Amino acid sequence: MTDLFGNPTGPAQFSLFGEGEDRLQAPARPPVDHEARAREKLNRVLAKARAARTMPWDERNVRMWQTVFPQMAQWLPAEEAEQLKLEFFRELERLKAA
Structure with missing residues (x-):
């Protein structure tokens, strides 16, 4: 059996899609914690x-951490996330006043 271009098709032809022994398997990735x-x-x-x-970051990085820190904290349990965010923003205020 051939396709429209005369190339052989069927079980002898490997496919990137679907299931079966003749199919490529996606590489296994270790789980990320x-x-x-x-x-x-x-x-x-x-x-x-x-x-x-004094402030250890320039103005651009301060703005970045003000956005990223709370977003990253969403991966944590709610109580722990809230505590870390509270402490971080408290430190930012202290550093801004210094």
């Missing part, structure tokens, strides 16, 4: 803010 990764990053950012005497 978003909660742990977010917690680690948020705690690093918060530690940097706590350790600073």
Whole structure:
């Protein structure tokens, strides 16, 4: 059996789609623990803010963290997320006043 261009088709032809032994399998990706990764990053950012005497970021990065920090916190349990956000914004206010 051939297609419109004279190329052979059928079971001997590999396909990228569907199921079966003759099909390519998608590469397996290890699961990502978003909660742990977010917690680690948020705690690093918060530690940097706590350790600073003056604002450790330029104005552009301050705006970025004001947006990204709460978004990343959504990966955490609600109570933990709220506490981290409260502490982060408290540190930002302290640094802005310094």
